[in-house]
Amino acid sequence: MSSTGSLRRTERAPLSAAFTREGVATAIAALLFATIIISFRPFQPAGAELTGDGGDIVNQLGFGSLGAISIFSLLAFADPRVVRSLISPSWALMLGFFFLSVILATDPPSAMRAASFTMIGIITMATILVLPRDADSFARVIIFTAVVVMGLSYVGLIVFPNEALHTADSQEPEHAGLWRGVFTHKNIAGPVMACFSFAGLYLWRRGQRWWGIGIFSAAMIFVLHTGSKTTVGLVPFSILIVVLPSLIGMRLGTPVLFLCAIIATAVGTLGIVFIPPVKHLAAVYFPDLTYTGRTTLWEFAGEMLAKKPWTGYGYESFWGTPLLLNQDQPFDRPWDIRTIVHGHDGYLDIAVLMGIPALCVAVYTFLIAPLRDYMRIPPRKENIYLGDFFMMVVLFAALNGFLESFFFRRADPVWLLFVLSLLGLRQVSLRPLPVRRPK
Secondary structure, eight states: OOOOSOOOOOOOOHHHHTTSHHHHHHHHHHHHHHHHHHOSSOSOOTTOOOSOOTTOHHHHHHHHHHHHHHHHHHHHTSOHHHHHHTOOHHHHHHHHHHHHHHHTSSSHHHHHHHHHHHHHHHHHHHHHHHSSSSHHHHHHHHHHHHHHHHHHHHHHHHHOHHHHBOOTTSSOGGGTTOBOTTSSOHHHHHHHHHHHHHHHHHHHHTTOHHHHHHHHHHHHHHHHHHTOHHHHHHHHHHHHHHHHHHHTTOTTHHHHHHHHHHHHHHHHTTHHHHOHHHHHHHHHHOTTOOTTTHHHHHHHHHHHHTTSTTTOSOTTOSTTSHHHHTSOOOTTOSSOGGGOSSOSOHHHHHHHHHOHHHHHHHHIIIIIHHHHHHHTOOSOHHHHHHHHHHHHHHHHHHHHTTTSOOTTOTTOHHHHHHHHHHHHHHHHHHSOOOOOSOO
């Protein structure tokens, strides 16, 4: 939201307003948002590589164009003060570790190509955030993106069923019949639709009832058909943690509950592998608790991390590389680590790729700083509603990150929505949001 002052009501007709400077900026933000979430290769076969493959000319041209349009739009339409306000020391340090991991990669040119997609994604999300002039414009961006992404996903179930559904002849036949829409996997589709459900709740709270109910309902129906029990459970949990304390006048309760949830999840996942007392208790009372074999991956990643704790192995230089392809595969290991593309824990993957110091910075940037920003949000309805939306996405993604890996993962839609919400919390904490629509 680029404006730093109050807006006056105008009598422009909606059509003429669309061709104003503000209308063009909003349209660009909406198109950027929908395009980067859908990607330039929707309806790919299940198990296909994530969008942003460095050797794909379509992605190279597409994401290169997104980056160019985003930079041009920032220079032409955004308020420079707002753009500068998004830059924080913690993000600068985090990106410093990120680029260091690129330099230390086993194949720096390939790592740099992959990193360029990640940076284009970050810049694009920042652009989407700062181009809309006011809260109403940002709401229109959300509505447009949700309708396009969900609309294509639902249409795909009918028109492209073999691409929009997991099938029995895919790499994971056990997922046959589960929905994934325009995305490559149900584990991406579920979290994205969950974030759209939060967007629907945001729209409903700010008075756009029909849009809110429609988007929330369509998103939740899709989530239920992805078969992701984790996502289904985290959606109402995230809503309660964020919205309930606000409704009873105890906003401080949200950061407290947020930290409690993060700590409990960390102990209940990585803790059963790396904390001896917790590991012992899990072995006694929950001997079959492996998170579908993930604990094996985490144990292996921990052993390898101990060999390079300070710098890690470098960006794109661990999972799926010759380093692991040449490893022996014990017959009793549930997963073959030679074919795994990530460690199914975003925090552990940051440590493995960038080192433990980078993980410490990530914990502050991704978990602590958002809580600080949340508590600084001005006591105005628009700021509170939008801040709550961003916090729901951050909480959901942060918890999901203990079982999936998407941090700095090129143009992964879950990562992009996480970045948008992290930057968005900082934005809504710094200034009152103008609103054009009469209340």
